[in-house]
Amino acid sequence: MRVAAVLSAICAAVLTFAVAGCGTGGYTDGGSQGAGKQLFTQACGVCHTLADAGTAGTIGPNLDDAFAQARVDGMTPDTFTQVVAVQIRFPIEMTSTGAPGMPAADDTLPSCDDVEGDAFCVRDQDQAVADIAAYVAAVAGTGVTADAPTDGKSIFTASCGSCHTLADAGTAGAIGPNLDEARPPKALVVDRVTNGQGAMPSFKDSLDSQQIEAVSAYVSSSAGR
Ligand code: HEC
Ligand code: HEC
Structure with a gap:
């Protein structure tokens, strides 16, 4: 199960990058769900379906499906947040099947220092990751779907x-x-x-x-x- 694999990768990633002790929830925190929802729609929704955000991308996994079982299995909100943050920071860019994986954080959340014109970019990538992670952790797979947009x-x-x-x-x-x-x-x-x-x-x-x-x-x- 993919979410479990991501989860087990967290400890390794956290240790490797010495960001925080595993399981203490220090990998990312302080995210704002409201900002996260808007960022998700701009940076992630093109590839991922997430009912609460009203996005319908099909290139990457449906995030409601991906996390529904983890929620049933009792994954805590904090762990959930870390899983999403790790996925954004350390995606598998090329899968074992050769199918394109998920782009690197500098591509999904490009810094405004590197982007010209009015294309999407973020001023603070760490904050953007925290916001998106907090948001996705709060809504993915809850089955509490905001009404999908109809206009x-x-x-x-x-x-x-x-x-x-x-x-x-x-x-x-x-x-x-x-x-x-x-x-x-x-x-x-x-x-x-x-x-x-x-x-x-x-x-x-x-x-x-x-x-x-x-x-x-x-x-x-x-x-x-
Ligand atoms: C260009 C398409 C694309 C974009 C943009 C994208 N993703 Fe992904 N994402 C993928 C693909 C493809 C996978 C599956 C990769 C794999 O098999 O490892 C994936 C996997 C994931 C997973 C793991 C799901 C699971 O089943 O374990 C999460 C969580 C995730 N993405 C969140 C995000 C977030 C949050 C963003 C926005 C910052 C984002 N993605 C942007 C394509 C994308
Ligand atoms: C992942 C990127 C992507 C997404 C998401 C996407 N498109 Fe496209 N769209 C393309 C590309 C690339 C083409 C050109 C396809 C070709 O002709 O090879 C295209 C072509 C089109 C065309 C034909 C334009 C023309 O004159 O030939 C229309 C209309 C269109 N898209 C509408 C939409 C609408 C509406 C949505 C949302 C429901 C959407 N697209 C989502 C990438 C995308």
């Missing part, structure tokens, strides 16, 4: 904005085409969101047909305006 703009911000620029939504992603320039008709948006293409994942397992309809209507009506 197109919120769905776009949570699931699409980190890869696509769309001025109306205030997003500046550069992995996929700039949608203000592409101005895709609705049918094309529905097709891409449902089936994916190239580097764009399919969302048909993470967004229901109503959400796909809403985000497609939003993109086709707001792009280029």
Whole structure:
């Protein structure tokens, strides 16, 4: 079970980096859940589904599923926080199967000193890790799902904005085409969101047909305006 593997890696990581004694919870603390939620949506949601954040990424594991069992097994909130922090700091960037793993912290949470323009970045990476860890630990796998967003703009911000620029939504992603320039008709948006293409994942397992309809209507009506 992956979470258990991450957990056992914590002691090693903590000892290696001499940050704190294992199990004392000193690996990260003082995170703010509110800030963490927003950062998660910007930095992590593109790859991870997390119901509370309303994100539907499918490149990495569904974090509600990944942590639900650990919660049942009685993992304490503090341990949980450490697991998430370690994952962000020491991800497996290349998996044994050769499939792309999770990017390094300098890629998921790039420092504003290294980023030009208005792309996503953080001023204090340690604080960002603490905030995200506190947030994910509090909500992942609780089964207490905030209502998944149903309005197109919120769905776009949570699931699409980190890869696509769309001025109306205030997003500046550069992995996929700039949608203000592409101005895709609705049918094309529905097709891409449902089936994916190239580097764009399919969302048909993470967004229901109503959400796909809403985000497609939003993109086709707001792009280029
Ligand atoms: C580009 C895609 C991508 C981004 C962005 C990303 N992850 Fe991941 N994440 C992955 C992949 C892929 C894995 C599985 C890697 C592996 O097998 O080791 C993973 C694994 C994880 C796990 C372990 C889940 C488990 O089942 O044990 C956690 C926790 C996690 N990510 C949290 C985060 C957080 C928090 C962020 C934001 C700071 C983030 N991820 C950003 C792709 C991503
Ligand atoms: C991981 C990054 C990523 C995410 C997340 C993502 N896209 Fe894309 N998107 C791409 C890439 C890359 C392409 C270009 C695919 C190709 O043609 O090879 C693309 C293409 C598109 C196109 C076609 C544009 C054109 O003119 O050809 C639309 C429309 C689109 N995406 C909408 C969305 C919407 C809506 C979402 C959220 C539900 C989304 N994308 C999420 C990366 C992403």
